[in-house]
Amino acid sequence: MTKNTYKELIVNSVYLYFGQGINFILPLLVLPYLIKTLSSQSFGIYSFAFAFTQFSLLFVDFGFNISATKNIAENVLNPKKTKMTFWNVTSVKCFFMLVSLLFTFTILLSFSKFSYYKEAVLINFITVIGTILYPTWLFQGINKLKAMTIINIISKLITYPFVFIFVTNSTDFLQAIFIQSLSFLVAGLLSLIYLIKYQKFLFEGGVYNVKKHFMKNEIKDSFSIFLSNSSISLYTNSLTIFLGFFYTPNSVGIFSSMERLIRTIVFGVLAPINQAAFPIIINLKKESLPQAKDFFLKIFFFVVTLVVLVYIFIYFFNSEIINKFFHQYKNSESSIFIYFAAIIFPIAMGSVFGQLGLLGLGNELQKKIFSRIYIYIGIFSLPLSLFLIYKLDYLGAIYSMVFVEFLVFIVMGYFVKKYKFL
Template sequence: MFRRIISHRVFKNSFALFIMQLFSYVSPLLVLPYLARIMSVENFGMLMMLYSLLAICLVVTDFGFNLSGTYYISRNYKNKKKINEFLTSVFCIKIILSTASVIFFLVFFRGEFQRLDKYSVLLIAITMFVQSFQPIWFFQGIEKMRHITIYTALSKLIYLLLVFLFVTSDSIVTVLLCYCISQMVGTFFSICFILKMKYSFSRTTYKNIISVFRQSIPFFVSRVAVVVYTSANTLFLGKYGGMAQAASYSSCEKIYFAGQSLLNPLSQAFFPYLSKNRDAKFYIKFVILSVCILSVICAVASFFVYDFLNIFYGQKYNDSIGILNTFLITTVIAYTSVSFGYPMYTLIDKIGYVNHTVIIGAVIHIIGLFILAKENIFTAQNIAYLVLIVETSVLITRVFLYTYLKIKRV
């Protein structure tokens, strides 16, 4: 079975996505210890809040195309005309959403970041716009993941080098400039790859743009719901718990996200494959095997959390041990939940129900945030506990709902 897995096309695509995510999150993880040491806790917390804001903006401008776009292109991969029209429609929508996001930030969020100078604000606005046009969903749909790996690796390596070469003081604006340049490079090369593969931005219609927009709304709603209990937490902590709490939480959250990013390609690569081939037995065996391996890894890692934090971030962040241990448990739960999401539900043609489970998770998280605020216990550790509760709730809901729908279908 092992030989069959590693020789499978899905494994090759998963491996390419794995390498992409490795660069996406390992490069920042190499940078963060350096920044945590040369920056004050307050400025480091502020920087983490800004990165969270950019992550939220990316979800808005992506508008669920990482799922709906992948699904559409994988179903029409032989029809280049349809793909070109879809590609153009998506980019038109992204231009509108990116512009709206920048305006919204300049008008409404400027007051939340009064300590930022005008250059930092400008760099955030430019990054918001530029990062929106990296079409990972396109390459996933045509199952050419190595192209994603190449431009992502290049982008992240540039970010890594720029930070180590030019960030030598407690300066937020210099870090933002490095990040902005790296995003520009990634976007430029991703579009070059599209054109090199003989795809193009063809003429589309207003009707087609509206149709593409409407088809992606359910996926967008689910992604926004996920943001409520992921990227938005650092913003909430910074506002209501202080920059120190935001720094402690985000330092562990980045490690958690890195773990997720290395694991999620496994299910992402299966999504277009299972849309065309209904090989449920192979997928279930793969998930069981990977969950078992992950559980062992996280259990062993829990014994080295103190040493890891001390080496990685320094003694200033030793009080984050409980937070990181909580995230290790959440990693196993979240991976199982993602694996039981779109790939499994596409087998019964009910992928829309996955969005409902995420919304349930968002509602639980919002209720939890209100309780924490009311009881005046809005701390990084309690937010980590809340994320664990939410991810567990989503997993349980998905398993029971899938079982119910499958029985009902029979």
């Protein structure tokens, strides 16, 4: 590996860590404030809306954040190919957004149990519109991570302070949802301005070469990733949906506050290095598979070290964390967090094994295996989650999530080892 490659990784990682630091710090400021300000029922509705919207985001993204990134990174010196991918992927995402909106209306109107979540879910749909305008897959593919990070930071800094201004009593959950959703729309508008100014070739001549067979090819390329991501969502966001269906928003609030804090911590640490490393591994593999494997090994040990350090911090400062974030809950509820936090290891390493290992280093066979792992485990987790939640309330959701994340980590690790990527 050349010095320029290491320099590229370090520079991109620094920008992404800075941006992720904003993503990490602001939710850590907002989350305890919302838990303190909103009633347990309001926070449950707030959490349900975000969980429900994840299904729409999942459908609209359709795995393009990996497949389109890979496609553009492999053809970064071919402006026509990049432009064609951009417009065809964007067109597909717009169509999927309309389908998703129709589906959302149908579900909300069909189940009376979801009636008091209706306004919150519809307001949060602004997030879906924003993600279409903010093409992270394009920024990653053309290696403009600095610009992506700056846009992300500005959008958060513009919008998040309004949470503390307009969310002031226990029933202001709609205001909280609108403000946080607005950050995605602002990011989308800023990214559109950036692309028009600095990536003019994308817009010269208007919409470029959007045809049904090209759109179908984009869908086909990302379909296996979409299936795996759908399965991931089955055992993550479905837990909140099941809790909202069987129990009160209070149960949703207890589980969601812990789960969201843990995932904020994990992806605050992991996402920047994954985003920076993925296109580099793709390019290295084209030149030399051994070099790409060596790079993957270094990333693996780096992530292991980070995760261990994070858990050590949580373990020794658990009382301060519990007092700050979960002071409104019973002692038996808040103390569960320290044990639940151990899940950060399988979440982080399962992601590294899957995205950087099987997808980054692998070929079509490993891509199919990656997809099938999540599909089978996701399907298997549904009856398990339903049973545990029905019997044990929010504790059932916690037990289900811990079991499934460890299972994904073990199976991903097995195949990474089998194909000698590690």
